[in-house]
Amino acid sequence: MNCELVTVGTELLLGFTVDTNSAEIGRALAAAGVRVVRRTAVSDDPAAIRDAVGGALARTGVVITTGGLGSTADDITKKTVAELFGATLVFDPSVWADLEARFARLGRVPSANNRGQAEVPAGAVVLPNRWGTAPGLWLEGPPGLVVMLPGVPVEMRNLLASGVLPRLAARSGQGGVIRSTTVRTTGIAESTLAERLGDIDERIAPLTLAYLPGLGSVDLRATAWNLPAAEADRRLAEAAALLAERAGEHAYGAGDDDLAALVLEEARKRGLLVAVAESCTGGLLGGRLTAVPGSSSQFLGGVISYSDGAKQELLWVPEALLAAHGAVSGPVAAAMAAGAARALGAQVAVSITGIAGPDGGSKEKPVGTVWLGFSMPGGTDAILRNTIGTREEVRARAAQIALFELWRRLRRLPE
Amino acid sequence: MNCELVTVGTELLLGFTVDTNSAEIGRALAAAGVRVVRRTAVSDDPAAIRDAVGGALARTGVVITTGGLGSTADDITKKTVAELFGATLVFDPSVWADLEARFARLGRVPSANNRGQAEVPAGAVVLPNRWGTAPGLWLEGPPGLVVMLPGVPVEMRNLLASGVLPRLAARSGQGGVIRSTTVRTTGIAESTLAERLGDIDERIAPLTLAYLPGLGSVDLRATAWNLPAAEADRRLAEAAALLAERAGEHAYGAGDDDLAALVLEEARKRGLLVAVAESCTGGLLGGRLTAVPGSSSQFLGGVISYSDGAKQELLWVPEALLAAHGAVSGPVAAAMAAGAARALGAQVAVSITGIAGPDGGSKEKPVGTVWLGFSMPGGTDAILRNTIGTREEVRARAAQIALFELWRRLRRLPE
Numbered sequence: 001m002n003c004e005l006v007t008v009g010t011e012l013l014l015g016f017t018v019d020t021n022s023a024e025i026g027r028a029l030a031a032a033g034v035r036v037v038r039r040t041a042v043s044d045d046p047a048a049i050r051d052a053v054g055g056a057l058a059r060t061g062v063v064i065t066t067g068g069l070g071s072t073a074d075d076i077t078k079k080t081v082a083e084l085f086g087a088t089l090v091f092d093p094s095v096w097a098d099l100e101a102r103f104a105r106l107g108r109v110p111s112a113n114n115r116g117q118a119e120v121p122a123g124a125v126v127l128p129n130r131w132g133t134a135p136g137l138w139l140e141g142p143p144g145l146v147v148m149l150p151g152v153p154v155e156m157r158n159l160l161a162s163g164v165l166p167r168l169a170a171r172s173g174q175g176g177v178i179r180s181t182t183v184r185t186t187g188i189a190e191s192t193l194a195e196r197l198g199d200i201d202e203r204i205a206p207l208t209l210a211y212l213p214g215l216g217s218v219d220l221r222a223t224a225w226n227l228p229a230a231e232a233d234r235r236l237a238e239a240a241a242l243l244a245e246r247a248g249e250h251a252y253g254a255g256d257d258d259l260a261a262l263v264l265e266e267a268r269k270r271g272l273l274v275a276v277a278e279s280c281t282g283g284l285l286g287g288r289l290t291a292v293p294g295s296s297s298q299f300l301g302g303v304i305s306y307s308d309g310a311k312q313e314l315l316w317v318p319e320a321l322l323a324a325h326g327a328v329s330g331p332v333a334a335a336m337a338a339g340a341a342r343a344l345g346a347q348v349a350v351s352i353t354g355i356a357g358p359d360g361g362s363k364e365k366p367v368g369t370v371w372l373g374f375s376m377p378g379g380t381d382a383i384l385r386n387t388i389g390t391r392e393e394v395r396a397r398a399a400q401i402a403l404f405e406l407w408r409r410l411r412r413l414p415e
Numbered sequence: 416m417n418c419e420l421v422t423v424g425t426e427l428l429l430g431f432t433v434d435t436n437s438a439e440i441g442r443a444l445a446a447a448g449v450r451v452v453r454r455t456a457v458s459d460d461p462a463a464i465r466d467a468v469g470g471a472l473a474r475t476g477v478v479i480t481t482g483g484l485g486s487t488a489d490d491i492t493k494k495t496v497a498e499l500f501g502a503t504l505v506f507d508p509s510v511w512a513d514l515e516a517r518f519a520r521l522g523r524v525p526s527a528n529n530r531g532q533a534e535v536p537a538g539a540v541v542l543p544n545r546w547g548t549a550p551g552l553w554l555e556g557p558p559g560l561v562v563m564l565p566g567v568p569v570e571m572r573n574l575l576a577s578g579v580l581p582r583l584a585a586r587s588g589q590g591g592v593i594r595s596t597t598v599r600t601t602g603i604a605e606s607t608l609a610e611r612l613g614d615i616d617e618r619i620a621p622l623t624l625a626y627l628p629g630l631g632s633v634d635l636r637a638t639a640w641n642l643p644a645a646e647a648d649r650r651l652a653e654a655a656a657l658l659a660e661r662a663g664e665h666a667y668g669a670g671d672d673d674l675a676a677l678v679l680e681e682a683r684k685r686g687l688l689v690a691v692a693e694s695c696t697g698g699l700l701g702g703r704l705t706a707v708p709g710s711s712s713q714f715l716g717g718v719i720s721y722s723d724g725a726k727q728e729l730l731w732v733p734e735a736l737l738a739a740h741g742a743v744s745g746p747v748a749a750a751m752a753a754g755a756a757r758a759l760g761a762q763v764a765v766s767i768t769g770i771a772g773p774d775g776g777s778k779e780k781p782v783g784t785v786w787l788g789f790s791m792p793g794g795t796d797a798i799l800r801n802t803i804g805t806r807e808e809v810r811a812r813a814a815q816i817a818l819f820e821l822w823r824r825l826r827r828l829p830e
Contacts, residue, residue: 011625013451015441016595016636019434022456026430036428038463039456041437048453055470072609072626152628154804178429210431221431276698276719282705283691283698286719290697293773293806301725304691304701306716310759314718314729344725358708391708 001172003029004056005039008049008068008077009151012041021066021156028160030178032169034062044068049080053146057084061144064164067151070134071117077148078137082121085141089119095126095135102133127163131155136163176226181236183243184257186217186404188250193218197246204239215393216400220247252407259403260288260295266410267298267348272377274406275344276302277315277336277351279327280370285352285399300344305336315339328353328365330382333373337382341375349375350406354387356394370398376409416587418444419471420454423464423483423492424566427456436481436571443575445593447584448641449477459483464495468561472499476559479579482566485549486532492563493552497536500556504534510541510550517548542578546570551578591641596651598658599672600665601632601819608633612661619654630808631815635662667822674818675703675710681825682713682763687792689821690759691717692730692751692766694742695785700767700814715759720751730754743768743780745797748788752797756790764790765821767813771806785813791824 005025011017019041026036037060042048049068056063068077082089096110096118103110120126120137127136132155137148147164149156185193190213197220201209204222212219222239224232244251253262267274276285282304289299303314308327311317317335325331336351354370361367368387374380383405387397420440426432434456441451452475457463464483471478483492497504511525511533518525535541535552542551547570552563562579564571600608605628612635616624619637627634637654639647659666667674682689691700697719704714718729723742726732732750740746751766769785776782783804788797798820802812 011627011636012438013441013454014445014593014595014638015438015443015451016625017627018438023427023430023433026428028430030429036430037458038467039428041454043452052453154808180429180431210426212431223429278698278701280705281702282710282714283693283701283717283719286693286698286721287696287702287810290695290719290721290771291807291810295697296721299697299721301719301721301729302698303718303729304698304705304716306701306705306711306714307759310716313760314716314758343729344722345728356705392706395702395706 001034001062001168002037002060003034003062003064004060005036006049006052006056006063006065007039007041007151008044008065008073009041010043012067013043021151021153024153024157025064025066025160028165029064029168030180032165033172033177034168035178044073044076046076046080049077050084053081054084054143057144057146063144064147064149066149066156069137069148069150070132071114073151075116075134078121081139081146081148085121085139085143085146087121087123087139087141090122091115092118092120092126095120098128098135099133127159129155129159131158138163138167177229177232178223178225179229179232179236180221180223181240182255183220183222183240183247183251184217184253184255185220185247185250186252186259186400188218188247190218193220193247193250196248197243200243200246203242204235207235207239209239215389216387216397216404249408252404258288258292259400259407261292263403263407263410264289264292264295264298266407269415270410270413272298272347272410272413273345274299275340275346275349277340277349277373278302278304279306279311279336279351279353280356281352281354281395281399282306284395285350285402288399288403300346302349303340303343311336311339314343316342326365328355328369328371330371330373330384333371333382334375334380335373337373337375338380347377348406348410350402352398352402354394354398356391356398358391368394370394370401372398372402372405374406374409377413416449416477416583417452417475418449418477418479419475420451421464421467421471421478421480422454422456422566423459423480424456425458427482428458436566436568439568439572440479440481440575443580444583445595447580448587448592449583450593450641459491461491461495464492465499468496469499469558472559472561478559479562479564481564481571484552484563484565485547486529490531490549493536496554496561496563500536500554500558500561502536502538502554502556505537506530507533507535507541510535513543513550542574544570544574546573553578553582592644592647593638593640594644594647594651595636595638596655597670598635598637598655598662598666599632599668600635600662601667601674601815603633603662603665605633608635608662608665611663612658615658615661618657619650622650622654624654624658630804631802631812631819664823667819673703673707674815674822676707678818678822678825679704679707679710679713681822684830685825685828687713687762687825687828688760689714690755690761690764692755692764692788693717693719694721694726694751694766694768695771696767696769696810696814697721699810700765700817703814703818715761717755717764718758726751726754729758731757741780743770743784743786745786745788745799748786748797749790749795750788752788752790753795762792763821763825765817767817769802769809769813771809771813773806783809785809785816787813787817787820789821789824792828
């Protein structure tokens, strides 16, 4: 089944907001066997909305809109689509009740002006929005099907999952599915990875392969197009195994696997508690580890030793070591990791000290120089990594590499 | 002048890639007085490209395309647009010379198969691409103007700046510009803010106002449409002043101002050094402060006291306090802040302890409960904030509120 997206919002066209909704919807629909064949973004203008939705209906008969719902948008999408369907707007008591409850929580009472927000096109299915103000609307008629969703990402996402995907999957029926699988790699450049993968395209055909580089990572995405579900799953599993085999130790996970979660899992298997010591990343590594729900069972905490004083006072890094090698050096990285393990009472600690830029670089230690230290049950070591990019990129890459190297070291330990 | 964007790429429609190009082009064109009135994304399919570009030309006469250029895309956009213009493809020796030079740098020689990449639609202006493989193309004829750019962001960006914007600005002639200004607010809900702003829409007309909510923030963006540059700037300055006045202390900055940078600036003015103690945010607050270039002059570091043990050992939080009030409490938050100031030797410290979820909530302390502690030259205090959202949202909001409350406290101190 094909469909089109229509995104309503002047802000999007002017580029004040990056449209992340459309990609998310594209992925979710593909997984449900629905292919987005076109998407159109128009401004908050009834004529433009009518033209875009009308054109999309004429081409595919199924349209999902985002944005232009709710009081601040004057419900422009709802009104325009209702017109297009020749549907009158009717007052919906359940929507009004939700609105009153929402106002009550804020200690307010909705006014007569708010009543328009409780009107829906006659015949529309209301998709309750527990995450925000305007409900989603599912309107079907002679012109086709239009599903209207709010533009606020969290509301769109939840309505899509709860109200839209189950209904669309049921409609899309027996056709093949579009499914993907992702093998996540890190610590290897895209071009080197491509060489390692060799004749992979021929080997996994008719599946296709895409390289998706990120900060310190390259995701490999294999996609099955319009195959029967069972065949798609079988071929994807084979492709994933082949990709992981050829990427070797650089393949750390699948799908949305997060390296921080995998690190904590390896630590958990071995009964090890983890600590961090961060200089140039200033908390990003701790932030990634604690983003994992339940991380408190393995992660004790850490020290953000941004200043030299903090390295000495909280991590027992000797002043002489700092003077001899500088804060960005192997000996200091190793001492930071050992200090963090001692300070937090952890069996495992990782440290990061580097030059994130834009200033502070030198000929010997240019911006991007990062030393990582590891304090493990078997001993302490430090490694140098030369990264590139903006301050933000260097920091994100440093945290990613630290997680990857810690993950490798943990896996070498007996469970 | 109006124009439309057409984006070519199956990956985009499937959502494997988020389209950041379109927002960037929208902003760049607006600054040059060109308004993007619609954008359309289609797959790598000649019929879809022809339909989208043809429709856009019929509506506005000016179209910018991205993607579908170069060898991996089989130059599908170039071929399709040439057909639409009835233009034959002709071999361009300068493009071929660039191609040969590029191959030579890789130690290779282009083959006859590569000659197609050096063909351009007859009459097209070639926009040399020093940043990648496929040149941009500027094709003008009876159907209108089509500017074709590659989809790789760095190539698109550079070609837009070097080849496209100057030409478009020259064409758009004497018309007005589209310019915006943003007032950033935090610590106030969108609906409450709207009430405070009152009759703002009428007061700033013909400028328009948009509310852009984020995690713990609402940006207010005023936009001037097609006004002479001087008038636009004057009106925007007036609107920004009025917005800031009405938003009161919740208005912390303008444009891209970052609250973390403003905190460090206030600390710098007063010669104060800053430290943090983080529990549920696990480093996010330190990460935000150290994201600011030059933060090391005011930020000493902190302690990620994720475990109770870390709170006791590294921050001197009394065990009895933890037992009596729990880790998520005002007394513990205050003790964490005081401990961080002492541990790091800072005059100012802020602490965060809360329940980020998804587990760990209780009736008395539901998920989203966040206590913030502040250790300032004038004394120590703690405040409670009830936030909502996912684990990620609670953590991001907690860090944002901590920065806002620290910023307010710093500004109350004499410089």
